[in-house]
Amino acid sequence: MQFQEQVSALAIAYNEIPNNYLIDPIVEQREYLSDGAMIQWAGPTHDVYSPIHVKTNDGVHPFKIGSYPICTEKEALIALDAARAAYNDGRGEWPTMSISNRIKCVENFIKAMLTKKDLVVNLIMWEIGKTHADSVKEFDRTVEYIYLTIDALKDIDRNSSKFTIEQGIAAQIRRSPLGVVLCMGPFNYPLNETFTTLIPAIIMGNTLLFKPPKHGTLLHYPLLEAFKNCFPKGVVNTIYGRGNAIVPPLMKTGKIDVLTLIGSSKVANDLKKLHPKVNRLRAILGLDAKNAAIVTKNANIQLAAKEIMLGALSFNGQRCTAIKIVFAHHSIVDELNNLLIKAFKELQFGLPWEKNVTITALPEPNKPAYLNDLVNDAKKHGANILNEHGGFAEGSFFHPTLLYPVNKQMRVYHEEQFGPIVPVVAYEDIEEPIHYVIESTHGQQVSIFSNNPDEISLLIDPLVNQVSRVNINSQCQRGPDAFPFTGRKDSAEGTLSVVDALRSFSIRTLVAVKLTDENKTIINEIISADNSNFLSTKYIF
Numbered sequence: 001m002q003f004q005e006q007v008s009a010l011a012i013a014y015n016e017i018p019n020n021y022l023i024d025p026i027v028e029q030r031e032y033l034s035d036g037a038m039i040q041w042a043g044p045t046h047d048v049y050s051p052i053h054v055k056t057n058d059g060v061h062p063f064k065i066g067s068y069p070i071c072t073e074k075e076a077l078i079a080l081d082a083a084r085a086a087y088n089d090g091r092g093e094w095p096t097m098s099i100s101n102r103i104k105c106v107e108n109f110i111k112a113m114l115t116k117k118d119l120v121v122n123l124i125m126w127e128i129g130k131t132h133a134d135s136v137k138e139f140d141r142t143v144e145y146i147y148l149t150i151d152a153l154k155d156i157d158r159n160s161s162k163f164t165i166e167q168g169i170a171a172q173i174r175r176s177p178l179g180v181v182l183c184m185g186p187f188n189y190p191l192n193e194t195f196t197t198l199i200p201a202i203i204m205g206n207t208l209l210f211k212p213p214k215h216g217t218l219l220h221y222p223l224l225e226a227f228k229n230c231f232p233k234g235v236v237n238t239i240y241g242r243g244n245a246i247v248p249p250l251m252k253t254g255k256i257d258v259l260t261l262i263g264s265s266k267v268a269n270d271l272k273k274l275h276p277k278v279n280r281l282r283a284i285l286g287l288d289a290k291n292a293a294i295v296t297k298n299a300n301i302q303l304a305a306k307e308i309m310l311g312a313l314s315f316n317g318q319r320c321t322a323i324k325i326v327f328a329h330h331s332i333v334d335e336l337n338n339l340l341i342k343a344f345k346e347l348q349f350g351l352p353w354e355k356n357v358t359i360t361a362l363p364e365p366n367k368p369a370y371l372n373d374l375v376n377d378a379k380k381h382g383a384n385i386l387n388e389h390g391g392f393a394e395g396s397f398f399h400p401t402l403l404y405p406v407n408k409q410m411r412v413y414h415e416e417q418f419g420p421i422v423p424v425v426a427y428e429d430i431e432e433p434i435h436y437v438i439e440s441t442h443g444q445q446v447s448i449f450s451n452n453p454d455e456i457s458l459l460i461d462p463l464v465n466q467v468s469r470v471n472i473n474s475q476c477q478r479g480p481d482a483f484p485f486t487g488r489k490d491s492a493e494g495t496l497s498v499v500d501a502l503r504s505f506s507i508r509t510l511v512a513v514k515l516t517d518e519n520k521t522i523i524n525e526i527i528s529a530d531n532s533n534f535l536s537t538k539y540i541f
């Protein structure tokens with residue numbers, strides 16, 4: 001059967017969709033959270049269509065799953081004022097609250113979040129086409145991340161609940177919040193990656209403006225009530241609307257202290273430049289990447305093929321950590337390609353709730369056309385499509401495509417495809433992939449496939465100075481979440497991990513005192529009266 005026919009066969013009538021995967025009723029959001037209240041919205045709204053197509057009497061169409069407010073600069077600036085008021089120059093209830101009380105608020109939030117799991121998971125699936133199994137994983141990983149964050153903060157706090165004495169001066173050294181954080185997450189992990197910045201930001205005492213991703217907006221709506229109920233007024237504020245209309249005015253005010261964004265380096269750079277005092281702005285960014293896999297002649301080719309499939313095609317290649325180009329030694333490239341062709345044949349595409357499905361519809365409407373351009377450009381410069389149905393697009397589906405031989409004249413050699421294309425380059429000399437990594441504008445991760453320890457060590461040393469994680473005989477990935485996640489060049493700014501994120505959204509601050517008898521008495525009195533949340537030796541268990 002042709003790919004087009006296979007995709008057409010996937011179109012499903014609404015009444016054939018299993019009940020537990022339905023969004024019923026659809027989510028018509030007419031309110032948003034700002035300044036501690038759900039604000040009703042009577043203005044224009046944006047209809048959200050799923051990349052999943054559903055059969056109706058007049059044909060097969062993207063399915064409408066809801067709508068959300070298109071607010072304006074005015075509402076965004078009101079939300080900013082609310083966040084600033086809640087921070088109150090560091091004097092607000094939230095930034096001065098004890099860590100243990102902030103942790104209680106976050107624990108209450110987790111409880112409330114868990115009650116919304118089924119709806120949030122289904123919305124992830126319908127909004128971005130992620131498989132149901134992976135949407136569940138995204139939700140669970142996020143909850144786990146929040147618990148780990150709480151544990152990490154307790155550890156940090158325990159280590160800070162003592163005094164350090166040097167040269168006759170005693171100091172209590174803790175971490176303090178930075179101010180108002182503007183948080184924007186990506187569409188591919190709309191819940192998880194948003195929350196891996198949002199939660200550390202608030203738990204450290206900052207207040208927040210949060211703009212949900214363009215694709216992956218509605219899934220945050222069921223959680224707004226929990227944010228409202230679990231945190232003091234103005235700590236979490238949402239902004240809805242067109243990013244280019246509401247975000248630049250916020251940056252221009254100079255009242256954003258931290259910009260955290262998982263997205264493109266271009267957007268991040270443009271936004272940073274709008275801030276009138278760039279030196280005051282802290283940026284925690286996860287940006288573009290073009291991770292390479294290097295398969296040497298000494299590799300276990302079966303293992304390399306398996307990891308490349310996972311690394312390049314999980315969630316249709318829409319991961320910042322995906323393997324986006326493969327360099328294979330010319331002596332083993334045919335063997336590797338043959339294994340990949342076989343694995344491509346076994347890929348199952350379909351509806352996201354179907355068992356064992358890995359390839360699903362793409363949420364960005366222009367993506368199939370863009371991927372098609374990349375493939376045509378590669379063909380023009382001498383690449384062949386090695387796999388059956390490769391290069392075919394139908395509706396929101398793009399068939400995974402194996403391209404070989406790829407060379408530097410091709411766009412796909414340089415551009416981050418963020419989709420299911422696997423470009424393979426044959427190399428003679430190991431200097432070629434090393435130079436690719438050096439010349440790349442990205443610097444996130446690399447995967448080396450080899451069973452020769454000498455060869456691996458010769459590659460590790462130059463590569464660790466180019467990227468932020470070198471994976472040996474495995475795909476690139478962010479996890480485990482305890483590991484530092486960052487990148488060089490245009491790939492990131494700041495480091496995220498359970499512990500690093502807490503550091504990123506705070507600054508070391510100390511209270512220092514010369515150890516005179518008088519001062520010793522004062523400090524002891526402050527501590528025993530328990531009047532300061534900062535100067536305190538209380539221990540959180």
Ligand code: G3H
Pocket residue numbers: 188189193318319320321476477478479
């Ligand atoms: O899109 C980028 C994500 O951080 C990738 O995370 O490697 O766990 O899929 P992952």
